[in-house]
Amino acid sequence: MADSRDAGGARQRHRRPPPGDPAGGRFLYRLQFRKSGPARFYSHHDLMRLFERALRRADLPVSLSEGFNQRPRITFLSALSLGVESLDERVEIELTEPRPAEQLRDGLGSQVTEGLVIVGAEAVAARAAAVAAEYEARLPAGATPDPAPLLALPSVPVERRSAEGVRTVDIRPWIAAITVEDGVLRFTIRITDSGAARPEEILKLLGVGGTPLVRTRTVLADKGGARA
Secondary structure (H helix, E strand, O other): OEEEEOOOOOEEEEOOOOOOOHHHOOEEEEEEEEEOHHHHHOOHHHHHHHHHHHHHHOOOOEOEOOOOOOOEOEEEOOOOOOOOEEEEEEEEEEEOOOOOHHHHHHHHHOOOOOOEEEEEEEEOOOOEEEEEEEEEEEOOOOOOOOOHHHHHOOOOEEEEEEOOEEEEEEOHHHEEEEEEEOOEEEEEEEEEOOEEOOHHHHHHHOOOOOOOOEEEEEEEEEOOOOEO
């Protein structure tokens, strides 16, 4: 609470804006991190808890959501399948006070667990969305998948299982590119509001299911559509 006096000299009390209130200020930062080793098997919820704890330990003034159950304003820009290593993951974090980007990078970097490495941070003016992801896999000896027949198909239906049952999804619109060169498979998946292909689906369709994968790049666009 803050005190002031009215024209008659009476004391009045004013509530300061809570964290996350627009009147209290919001400062947006985007961080890049790598995910390897044991961190490959962290779920989205695991990552959220880890970053929440790291923010508290680093004593950073994170902005909170509104409502009864307030949570830190942390947004991971793309989902990653369990077990997949990534060299380029992105997360956006809102603070209630400005901080040098290096303070976020170093402060969080000293608090995250094994397998997570914070490689960069920047202050940004607007939020972004992931629009594509690039993957790479070194093929097993003797494996020579040909992506041409798959790319020539007008549709690629796959079955997906969930708690609601089995449904068929056409993933062809989300396959942007596939190449094989010198024993290395590379492919790009589009990420849209309606969904995305799963990298393990691409491997299975090419007959090399189970091959270890690395996400090498996450392609971003700002909310207006321009590439970030």
